[in-house]
Amino acid sequence: MGRRFSLFCELGGILPVRGDEASMAAKRPFTPRSEDFPRWYQEVVQAADLAENAPVRGCMVIKPHGYALWENIQSPLDRLFKETGHQNAYFPLLIPQSFLDKEADHVEGFAPEVAVVTHAGGKKLEEPLVVRPTSETVIGHMFAKWIQSHRDLPLLINQWANVLRWEMRPRLFLRTTEFLWQEGHTAHANAEEAEEETLRMLDIYAQVAEEYLAIPVRRGVKSRIETFPGAERTYCIEGLMQDGKALQMGTSHNLGQNFADAFDIRFQDADGERKLCHTTSWGVSTRLVGAVVMAHGDDRGLILPPRIAPIQVAIVPIFRKDDDKAAVLGKAVELAAALKDAGILVRLDDREQIKPGAKFFEWEKKGVPLRLELGPRDLEAGQAVAVRRDTGDKAPIAFEGLADTIRRELDDIQKGLFERATRFRDEHTHQASSFDEFVQLLEGPGGFVEALCDGTDETERAIKEKTKATIRIVLEDGDDLGACILTGATATRRALFARAY
RNA sequence: CGGGGUGUAGCGCAGCCUGGUUAGCGCGCUUGACUGGGGGUCAAGAGGUCGCUAGUUCGAAUCUAGUCACCCCGACCA
Incomplete structure (x- = not known):
């Protein structure tokens, strides 16, 4: 995370300083998740071109x-x-x-x-x-x-x-x-x-x-x-x-x-x-x-798990002179065909008039798991440069066995995303033994809080009223599990609480 | 339903208070040239019933009344 953040700052630093606020807003990256999560969500959905509001309120x-x-x-x-x-x-x-x-x-x-x-x-x-x-x-x-x-x-x-x-x-x-x-x-x-x-x-x-x-x-x-x-x-x-x-x-x-x-x-x-x-x-x-x-999304937009990504690999060709162009595009077409044959969902972005940098941003915000950059220097070296959407890691991949390497890389991204999300989930799952602790956990780290309650509807409603947290899952019902965090009465239930959508 | 707000180009807005004749800006879009390893530059363009209706006025995006729509804040759900 920290590594990508520094990359992000670096980019922010080279953005043009001229222009009024409106033009800056258009180029500014997303509202950070930490600042306003709902707004971030809305911006990411829009920027990734997933959906938009319909004329009828509530419909999309x-x-x-x-x-x-x-x-x-x-x-x-x-x-x-x-x-x-x-x-x-x-x-x-x-x-x-x-x-x-x-x-x-x-x-x-x-x-x-x-x-x-x-x-x-x-x-x-x-x-x-x-x-x-x-x-x-x-x-x-x-x-x-x-x-x-x-x-x-x-x-x-x-x-x-x-x-x-x-x-x-x-x-x-x-x-x-x-x-x-x-x-x-x-x-x-x-x-x-x-x-x-x-x-x-x-x-x-x-x-x-x-x-x-x-x-x-x-x-x-x-x-x-x-x-x-x-x-x-x-x-x-x-x-x-x-x-x-x-x-x-x-x-x-x-x-x-x-x-x-x-x-x-x-x-x-x-x-x-x-x-x-x-x-x-x-x-x-x-x-x-x-x-x-x-x-999965981050402050640069959507991140899609490879197994459900409509496009798994975006190839961005890079060239200056006309003869570069012919060679690079030729190789890009060849690589795209090889990946397609291997069952990988690949998109060759051969649009002209759009600079490579702009393409990088576009595929990034759309969540494409892996980007392949291919330029004249790569042709000479017999490789393409792969950039992972989830970690930002950049590494050369040899043309030899390209499809296999990419397949492994996609699997690794899939695994990495699940592990990252699991770590987050585990780090945001806590036990509360008192109501004060319960509230502190919700207010502080947030996430799931396991706690005892007396199992009545009234208590469940009261907890929701006071904390906005609801029982997501009943973990255990029993005769006497301890004391209810709210009423202090005999707890007959252990439950997983959280604030929820 | 109660309170607050906004309707001007595809999107985001300025102009309105203090009416004045070609209604502006940014982004986006079109065309061309140069550019091209992280959001390019320049030039030339296209794009508007100023939400709607009525009124005041020589003259309304601007003032008045009405009307419609949408947005935000208080009771549910995959």
């Missing part, structure tokens, strides 16, 4: 680079869903309002953020239609028709879709009124299988978060207050962002028989009896794009 336009990133997150997820027996399907955007009403907790939980269509075809509708905030209800309705026998179980369905939840405080990717996600919905013959499924999918989420997004996660169960409306139990994965706030990166719900009961999802078992199904649902969303930005 996901731009090609951002969408490519999302596709690269979708791809391992979709593969793993299919490998575990799930099939994709698609359910409609509009849901009869009465469906929502069938599960009491569910309506109550979603009512404030649901958008309702009351008019269509130039007339007022007989029954209002809600724009799906999630699809348990329609899917439950369909499951009831599809499931007759225990031979129809388990039913394992996933859909990739958009959903709408009216938001008052939108932020690109992290909290938008409309977002893209996947929602898995399954039905099982008994509670054990449903619980197994719920945990299996949680594991897949954790795996993708850690192996692809390079973000270490804590996984576990939510408190009653944080449980999905209508679920028996909600499991989640929680990541820690660089500002010390937690981000819920995925949830997996064991819905018990609540929705089966509400929608009459029954099957005839081998013993001839008609029984209620046990259902699950689980989802991750475009919020994961925001997680990647906040977990």
